[in-house]
Every structure is written in C-alpha cells, then in structure tokens.
Amino acid sequence: MMEDTPSPIDRHITGLTGKARPRICYLATPSGDLPAHLDKFHAAYGDLGCETSHLAFFRQPDARSILVSDFRARLLEQDAIFVGGGNTKSALAVWREWGLDTVLKEAWGSGVLLAGMSAGAMCWFEAGLTDSFWGSAYRPLDCLGLLPGGCAVHYSSDSKRRETLHAAQQTRSIPSSIAIDDFAAVMYVGTSINTVVSWRTGSTAYQTYCKGGTVIETALSAKQISV
Template identity: 55%
Template sequence: MRRILAIGGGGFTTEKEPSLVDAYIHRLIDKPRPRICFVATPSGDNRAQIDKFYEAYGSLDCEVSNLPFFNGWGPNVIPYTDFKPHLLSQDAIFVGGGHLRSALAVWREWGLDVAMKEAWNRGVLLAGMSAGAMCWFETALGGPFEQGNYGVQRGLGLLPGACAAHYHNAHVSERRVNLLAEMHRGLIPSTLAIDDFAAVLFEDQQLVKTVSWASTSTAYRVRQQNGCVEEAPLTAVPLQESLIV
C-alpha cells in the first residue's frame, strides 16, 4: 500500500518532549526496529534538526540514517552519489521542514524526486512536517506570504491538489489570511490546509484519516464555492486513541 503522512507542524523538530506523532509513525510502520531515513534538505541539512531526528527515532528503537546534500552530518550518513538503493530498502522516509522551493530544486537536480516516487510505489511510508508535508502534493503553498505572492510551487505530484501547512498558527497568522484572500481572487486552487499538531494520512492517494494531538488542531478543505471561500474542517481522531493497542 502506498502511504503518505502529511504533518502540518510539530514533532521532533519543534516539540521539547517526545511527540505523539513520531510514535504514530513508528506504529504505522508496525515492525520491530524499522529503518527510517531523514531527508533534511529543506533546512539545508541543519545539524540541530538532524540531531533531534536521531534522538527521537533512536529512542523509538528505529534503525536511523540521513541523506544530506549540503552538510554530511550524522552517525549514519547516506552518500548522495548512491542514495537510491538505500531509500528503496527503507521502511519510512521522513522529510523535515524549511525552504521547500530550494529543496525541490535540489531533489530534481539529483533525481531524488524519481527515487521518492519509486520508494512510495514499493510501499515505503513517506512522511514529513511543514515543507516535508507539502512537497508530496501537485501544488505546494510554501511562502513567501506577502499578499499577491503565496509561493505557489509545483510539488512532487504524488498526491492530487494543493497543500498548506501551519494553517492556524498564532505566530504567523498571515498564512491563513493571505491564503483565503488569494483563493477568493482565484489565484490559489482548492487546498488541504493542515494545522500545527495535526496530520493527515493518505493511502493510495485517498485521505483516510486525520489525527491531532492538540484539542483545537485539525485539517481543512479550503475551496472557493459560489463566489465564497469555504473552510470545511475534517474530523480529527485524537492521536492518543490511535496509539492504543
């Protein structure tokens, strides 16, 4: 089964305590000592982000590695000159947050976009937060966020439609405001908008589950209908319930 977990925000890169969403990814893989590779290209292979990945998934008893294109930091680094066999042998690939446009350009230059698609078709779980959530869609809405320029980008196209992350974020409220304004002007397509502390699971391109680990977080179908922009919230399952054996 081809599966993708798109996380609006949260997880090991931003939460101080072990996150339920990282435990959820481990549960989705559902095997002893799963192999998971971290791709931190959107952050320019930020060392702190890579360290947090190793700490979080190492503590979950995963066999961890990372694929860097800029900074070869990490105890189990995969060479960018020969990454495809490694990726195809993984149980999961996790893409971190950061600058999506730059990451997409690097991936296409090195052929990682093709390898990601092949891994997905072979049943490797693809997951990611923020840029790592939006990248899988046909259209990604990843900044800058000034009015008239919402950063519409061509994603990897594994999932149909458009995606936006950090939707209801009190610290960056202009994300939602500008998305709604630009959609009303007809400049942005219908979008799956995901809050911080929420994630959406796809199986074979079908949205099958929305989960959250904060009481007010969920995902929304945002679209223009009859001249108005509608925000339809999806029913989110509390992640604590999804982790019950």
C-alpha cells in the first residue's frame, strides 16, 4: 500500500496461507475505505492469484464487497484478512460499534491469518503508539489485545516515534513493545514471535522494554525476502 512496485510482503502473506488461490479480505476502515486503497489492494492481491474481497463501512457495496449485513460468516470463510493504514483510533471505534472486534477475535481463534500495515499492524496488540489523535505527538492507544504488549510502526523513519515510545515505557503508559521499521514485518504464531522478515537492507523490528527506569531496545534478526 506504500510502495510503487509489487511488495515482497504481499507474496509472502499469500504464501503463508498455504492455498493455491487464497481468499483474502481487505479492511480499509482506518482510511475511511478510501477508494484508491481498495483498488490498490484488489490489483496487488488479484495479480497474485487471490480471491479478493473487501468490507467497507463508509462506501456503497460493489461487486467486490462483503456485505455489512453478512460480514461475520464471510470473514470466517477467509484464509486471510488484511487491514490497511490510516487512523487506528477511528477504525477501532467503528469496529467496536459494529461488533467487528469480536468477529476478528473469532477469526483469529479459528486460524484465519490476520495481517496488516501501519494501523493494520498496531490494531492487533494490547496497545499501539499512534498519531491518530491528530496532534503533533504520538500517544498510546488501547487496541484489540489479541497479541501481548504494545506496537510501534514506521519506527526508524521518524525519530519522534522512538523517543515517544521510550518515554511512554518509562512512565508505564505502554507495555513492553515490538517496534517495526518500514520494509519489515513480524510474524506471530499464537502470541509468540515466530519470524521477522525484511525486504530492504537495514530494516528490522525491535523488542523494547523498561527495566529500572532504563529502556532496553534489542534489534531482532530479520530474514530477507524478495519478489
């Protein structure tokens, strides 16, 4: 969604399903179901041989849509669900209003692969470090809680994210966290980290926690993937 050429992570996600033609549904709620994002998703994953669909709360349904009236059954049929970027706080509010948060937990428990970038990465954790309040600073936000701890994204591309995360951990306003660079991704099996992958030299993820008032940050080893 942020790259001008096909991203290796899309092929990697498709491969993780283990299906020749996986069913994958896109949730663009964080962007207000921006049509350009919907089109980019269908083009990218359609080119990878996926059976694509999307669930939109802010747009009229089209031939590619899962209907809001039937989203539980349809989401539980998916091999993967991918959440896009945007405003994490607003997306969580919409999901909780419609009961989608409960369905996502049910999908996770039944083995559906859950994935996403930016807001779509943070949403799965207990907390995320976000700019969703539209202020100048990043703030902790309670998220879905499927994965333990906190999450920060776009980590090395903006020094304020590292500074804010460390400060929040020192005040105990966000728990031990995973911080993810652009062009890197973290795969969890259950609630444990399984693999970190990267498709740009130097990009990785970090585990951060506070001990005795000092934040400890450890870079994780990343496996390189390519198109």
